[in-house]
Amino acid sequence: IDGHVSGLGKVRHREFAFASGEMSEEAFITFLTETLGAAADRCRDGAIAFVCMDWRHMGELLAAGRTVFDEMENLCVWNKTNGGMGAFYRSKHELVFVFKVGTGPHVNSFGLGETGRYRTNVWDYAGINSFGASRDDDLAMHPTVKPVTLVADAIRDCSRRGDIVLDGFGGSGTTLIAAEQVGRKARLLEFDPAYCDTIVRRWERVTGKHATLASTGQRFEEVEEERLAEFEPEEDLDPDDTPADESAAEDVRTQVAHTDREAAK
CATH class of the missing domain: 3.40.50.150 (Vaccinia Virus protein VP39)
Incomplete structure (x- = not known):
């Protein structure tokens, strides 16, 4: 260095x-x-x-x-x-x-x-x-x-x-x-x-280039989509059975929405 x-x-x-x-x-x-x-x-x-x-x-x-x-x-x-x-x-x-x-x-x-x-x-x-x-x-x-x-x-x-x-x-x-x-x-x-x-x-x-994840070669947007999907709740879940990590998913979605707005500026 x-x-x-x-x-x-x-x-x-x-x-x-x-x-x-x-x-x-x-x-x-x-x-x-x-x-x-x-x-x-x-x-x-x-x-x-x-x-x-x-x-x-x-x-x-x-x-x-x-x-x-x-x-x-x-x-x-x-x-x-x-x-x-x-x-x-x-x-x-x-x-x-x-x-x-x-x-x-x-x-x-x-x-x-x-x-x-x-x-x-x-x-x-x-x-x-x-x-x-x-x-x-x-x-x-x-x-x-x-x-x-x-x-x-x-x-x-x-x-x-x-x-x-x-x-x-x-x-x-x-x-x-x-x-x-x-x-x-x-x-x-x-x-x-x-x-x-x-x-x-x-x-x-x-x-104007694409960042890639070194371990897999995936583009940033591909990794983002994949990891967001991990937080999505099952469609047939009862409302009272919302997974405990749904709040974490909401945090991720909020973060992505914010950074998407900034990237678009």
């Missing part, structure tokens, strides 16, 4: 698989150490890791980072167009911590005078709360979606065409789309099945 990227209104979202901050400080440090450590173990010597973290928890990340990584290369700031919601100062930025795995040389594609790419540690990209035609679509995919261009530029900074990029928190699949755009190979992990479907549908919509 050559590097990895970890990142109120009318759009409502399901709860995150790991909730939204209920871990204690010690538990969160352990969580970060284990997840980032698993990623670092699969990186080549000299790989660069970008880790997005809210300022409230930068202490926990730095504690985990000192255990997992060999060096902190920099701290980048995503400077958004507009400030978000907040009480004591509206937040207009996100932090991107830049770590290095091992002691080997890392790729630097923007060295002074080499390629003409001018890169600083302040990244100016519009935030998702900026007004735009795709705002609601982006928010519907995931509550913390990052701009594709932001991730694509970061990938270009420290990898070469054909390199592998790992994202251990796949989310809405932005890393996959960004890697596709800049000629890298992406490997994503995502714990929540709903977001796994979101990632696949987004990739199919952007590329």
Whole structure:
């Protein structure tokens, strides 16, 4: 692996698989150490890791980072167009911590005078709360979606065409789309099945290609139809004998209906 990227209104979202901050400080440090450590173990010597973290928890990340990584290369700031919601100062930025795995040389594609790419540690990209035609679509995919261009530029900074990029928190699949755009190979992990479907549908919509299940060679829509059928109740069942997993079936149908609407946009 050559590097990895970890990142109120009318759009409502399901709860995150790991909730939204209920871990204690010690538990969160352990969580970060284990997840980032698993990623670092699969990186080549000299790989660069970008880790997005809210300022409230930068202490926990730095504690985990000192255990997992060999060096902190920099701290980048995503400077958004507009400030978000907040009480004591509206937040207009996100932090991107830049770590290095091992002691080997890392790729630097923007060295002074080499390629003409001018890169600083302040990244100016519009935030998702900026007004735009795709705002609601982006928010519907995931509550913390990052701009594709932001991730694509970061990938270009420290990898070469054909390199592998790992994202251990796949989310809405932005890393996959960004890697596709800049000629890298992406490997994503995502714990929540709903977001796994979101990632696949987004990739199919952007590329026009068909995703297949590696173990069987089936297309995504074939697997979807097959698995939905497993939840369908028997027609001759008495209404009082509705299977216990019918509620699960309804959840799946609701999820598919939602992602179908998003894919059609």
